Amino acid sequence: MPPTLTLVSHHLCPYVQRAAISLAEKSVPFDRVYVDLADKPAWFLDLSPLGKTPVLKVDDRAIFESAVILEYLEETRPHPLHPADPLQRAEHRAWIEFGSAVLGDIAGLYSAKNEPAFAAKAETLAAKFARLESHLGDGPWFDGDFSLVDTVFGPVFRYFDVFDRIGEFGILAGKPKVAAWRKALAARPSIRHAIGADYEARLESFLIQRNSHLSTFMH
Ligand SMILES: N[C@@H](CCC(=O)N[C@@H](CS)C(=O)NCC(=O)O)C(=O)O
Structure with missing residues (x-):
């Protein structure tokens, strides 16, 4: 069973969009939840050490930093978006x-x-x-x-x-x-x-x- 992915998002965040675009390019299903960055909920601060979106929840674990999320998706999902060289x-x-x-x-x-x-x-x-x-x-x-x-x-x-x-x-x-x-x-x-x-x-x-x-x- 592949893990369940949840993208913790903000409606305007361009870094969140990177992850959403990569997931769509790879045809990977994922859930999306939105946080109010002006009033960060406690559960979000628990997940996100820098208090920033995006966070990708992979089952019950959390990855933060968009570039790291993109690399994780490259390593675990099909349809590479990085060149081979x-x-x-x-x-x-x-x-x-x-x-x-x-x-x-x-x-x-x-x-x-x-x-x-x-x-x-x-x-x-x-x-x-x-x-x-x-x-x-x-x-x-x-x-x-x-x-x-x-x-x-x-x-x-x-x-x-x-x-x-x-x-x-x-x-x-x-x-x-x-x-x-x-x-x-x-x-x-x-x-x-x-x-x-x-x-x-x-x-x-x-x-x-x-x-x-x-x-x-x-x-
Ligand atoms: N280096 C981070 C930047 C993410 C970032 O700046 N997110 C903004 C929203 S677009 C944020 O969460 N800001 C809230 C804050 O800094 O308190 C990444 O690439 O994921």
């Missing part, structure tokens, strides 16, 4: 880390309290996407077959679907390979279905509540 696999792990740094910059962008701080974060992000633009090949995916790097960047680009409705901040402008990659990721069923139907409305109200520079465009 060790050097290429190491490169992919490095770009996954880059994806986490981009998520940190996105959080910095939507939390920036004033225009100069916002502009600085937008510039940092534009430089990171320029780096990706020069690294990407012919597509449609990051590097050959659909991989964990694609899994990580699907939730990254999802933020821009909402940002684009708020304003034009020039972060992805003039980057045709990034644009094509974003489009391919947005159409991938595993990525589309990694969130609930109310995701965008939830993200919008979260962004308004930040009371940040970005929020000022939303009133």
Whole structure:
């Protein structure tokens, strides 16, 4: 009997989405429970030493940290999302880390309290996407077959679907390979279905509540 998997989730968390996308790509059934990160329940803090989502419950054991969850699924489930070659696999792990740094910059962008701080974060992000633009090949995916790097960047680009409705901040402008990659990721069923139907409305109200520079465009 394979273990029962439960993904402890938050509705907006991009790191949770990584795990959901990998599980969908591998056709692995799993349950999902949601926690309120603004009011963390005791059972969640017991499971999650860092108090963060995602946690993957494997029967009665708990794995935390999304990159570790992805590696566990690679080791235990079919349909590999990592390349077979060790050097290429190491490169992919490095770009996954880059994806986490981009998520940190996105959080910095939507939390920036004033225009100069916002502009600085937008510039940092534009430089990171320029780096990706020069690294990407012919597509449609990051590097050959659909991989964990694609899994990580699907939730990254999802933020821009909402940002684009708020304003034009020039972060992805003039980057045709990034644009094509974003489009391919947005159409991938595993990525589309990694969130609930109310995701965008939830993200919008979260962004308004930040009371940040970005929020000022939303009133
Ligand atoms: N390095 C972690 C990051 C996870 C993370 O930052 N999760 C956020 C939500 S997206 C969280 O739980 N934040 C709550 C907190 O830090 O208190 C991973 O890859 O799983």
